[in-house]
Amino acid sequence: MPADNHSIFDPVTFILTGFPGTEESNIWLATPFCLMYITALLGNSFLLFIIVTEPSLHEPMYLFISMLASADLLLSTTTVPKMLDLFWFGAGEISFAACLTQMFFVHVSFIAESAILLAMAFDRYVAICNPLRYTTLLTKPVIGKIGLAVLTRSFCLIFPAIFLVKRLNFCRTNLLPHTYCQHMGLARLACSDITLNLLHGIVIALLAFGLDAVLIAVSYVLILRAVFELPSKDARLKALRTCGSHISVILMFYTPSFFTSFAHQLGHIIPGSILNLLGNLHLLLPPMLNPIIYGMSTQEILRRVIKVFYRCCSRN
Numbered sequence: 001m002p003a004d005n006h007s008i009f010d011p012v013t014f015i016l017t018g019f020p021g022t023e024e025s026n027i028w029l030a031t032p033f034c035l036m037y038i039t040a041l042l043g044n045s046f047l048l049f050i051i052v053t054e055p056s057l058h059e060p061m062y063l064f065i066s067m068l069a070s071a072d073l074l075l076s077t078t079t080v081p082k083m084l085d086l087f088w089f090g091a092g093e094i095s096f097a098a099c100l101t102q103m104f105f106v107h108v109s110f111i112a113e114s115a116i117l118l119a120m121a122f123d124r125y126v127a128i129c130n131p132l133r134y135t136t137l138l139t140k141p142v143i144g145k146i147g148l149a150v151l152t153r154s155f156c157l158i159f160p161a162i163f164l165v166k167r168l169n170f171c172r173t174n175l176l177p178h179t180y181c182q183h184m185g186l187a188r189l190a191c192s193d194i195t196l197n198l199l200h201g202i203v204i205a206l207l208a209f210g211l212d213a214v215l216i217a218v219s220y221v222l223i224l225r226a227v228f229e230l231p232s233k234d235a236r237l238k239a240l241r242t243c244g245s246h247i248s249v250i251l252m253f254y255t256p257s258f259f260t261s262f263a264h265q266l267g268h269i270i271p272g273s274i275l276n277l278l279g280n281l282h283l284l285l286p287p288m289l290n291p292i293i294y295g296m297s298t299q300e301i302l303r304r305v306i307k308v309f310y311r312c313c314s315r316n
Contacts, residue, residue: 012095012096013093013094013095013096013174014093014094014095014096014099014174014175014176014181014186014189015092015093015094015174015175015176016082016086016092016093016094016176016179016180016181017092017175017176017177017178018083018086018087018092018178018179018276019179019276019277026086026087026088027087027088029087030083030084030087030088033080033083033084033087033280033284034080034084036284036285036288037076037080037084037284037288039288040072040076040284040287040288040291041073041076041077043288043291043292043295044069044070044072044073044287044290044291045069045073046291046305047065047066047069047291047294047295047301048066048069048070048073050301050304050305050308051063051065051066051069051301052066054304056300057300057301057304058140060123060134060138061120061123061127062300062301063140063143064116064119064120064123064143065120065294065298065301067112067116067119067147067150068113068116068117068120068249068290069290071109071112071113071116072109072113072287072290072291074105074108074109074112075105075106075109075110075113075283075287076283076284076287078105078106078109078180079102079106079179079180079283080283080284082094082102082179082180083179083180083280086179087179094181099176099181099186100162100165100166100181102180102181103161103162103165103181103182103183103186104158104159104161104162106180106181106182106283107154107157107158107161107183107204108154108155108158109154110209111153111154111157111158111204111208112150112151112154113253113286114208114209114212114213114253115149115150115153115154115208115212116150117212117246117249117250117253118212118215118216118219119146119150120246121215121216121219121220121246121250122219123138124219124220124223124242124243124246125219125222125223126138127242128223128226128227128239128242128243129222129223129226153208157203157204157207157208158204160200161183161197161200164183164187164196164197164200165183165186165187165197167192168186168187168190168194168197169190169191169192170189170190170191171190171191172189172190172191173189174189176189177276178279179276179280180283183197183200183201184197184198184201209254209257213254216250220243220247223239223243226239227239227240227243241297244297245293245294245297245298248293248297249286249290249293249294252285252286252289252290253286256278256281256282256285257282259278
C-alpha cells in the first residue's frame with residue numbers, strides 16, 4: 001500500500017507503476033518489449049559467441065564490440081524481466097535493496113557503454129590516422145587495461161548514488177512512476193533535501209556522457225579530415241565504411257539520451273507516459289540494434305555468421 005503522505009517511513013518496498021494512465025494497454029506494450037528483449041539477448045549472445053570462438057576476431061575493434069555486447073546484455077537483463085513482470089502480471093512491487101541494485105547496474109551499464117563507444121572512436125582514430133602504430137598502441141594488454149578502466153570509472157561514478165539515496169527520508173509515497181528504478185526517480189520521492197543527488201547527476205552528465213560525447217566528436221572530426229586527405233577514392237570509401245556502423249551506434253545511443261533529457265524539461269507539456277516510453281526505448285533499442293548493425297556491416301563478422309549457419313544447415 002502507498003505510504004501516508006505526511007509521515008516519514010522506511011521504504012521496505014517500492015511499487016513500480018509503469019506508464020500511468022495506460023494500464024489497459026500494458027499487455028500489448030509488453031509484447032513488443034519482450035520481442036525486442038529476446039532479439040537483444042540472442043543477438044548479443046551470438047555476437048559474443050562468434051568473437052570469442054573465432055581467433056581471427058581477437059583484434060581491438062572486435063574486442064571492443066564484445067565489451068559493448070556485454071554491457072547491452074547487462075542493461076537489458078537488469079531491467080526488462082521486471083518490466084515484463086509488471087506489465088503481464090501486475091507485479092510492480094520491488095524491495096528497496098533490489099531497487100538500489102537495479103539502479104546501480106542500470107547506470108553502470110549506461111556509463112560503461114558511453115566509455116566503450118569512446119574507446120571504439122579512439123580505435124578508429126588510430127586505425128585511420130596512424131595505421132602504422134595501430135598494432136603497437138592497441139595491444140591486448142592495453143585493451144584489457146581499457147576494459148578495466150571502463151569498469152572502474154563506471155563503478156566509482158555510480159557507487160556514491162547508493163548512499164545518496166539511502167540517506168534520504170521518504171514521506172510522500174512509495175509509488176515509483178517508472179518501469180525500473182532510477183536515481184533521480186527515487187530521489188524525487190523523498191521529502192529530504194536532494195541537492196546532493198542533483199549535483200551528483202550533473203557531475204555524471206558532465207564527466208561521463210558530456211565529456212565522452214565531446215571526445216568522440218573530436219575524434220571523428222580528426223578522422224574525417226584524415227579520410228578526405230586520402231589520395232584514392234576507394235581508400236576514402238573503405239575508411240568511411242569502417243566508421244559507418246560505429247557512427248550509427250553512437251547516434252543511436254546519444255540521440256535518445258539528449259532527447260529524453262530535453263523532453264524532461266518539457267514535462268508540463270509532454271505526458272509522463274510518453275517520457276517513460278522514451279526512456280524504455282532508450283533501454284531496448286541500442287541493445288537490440290547494435291548486434292544487427294555490426295553483424296550486417298562488418299564483413300568479418302558477417303562471414304563468420306554465414307559460416308556458422310552453413311555448418312548448422314549441413315549437419316541437418
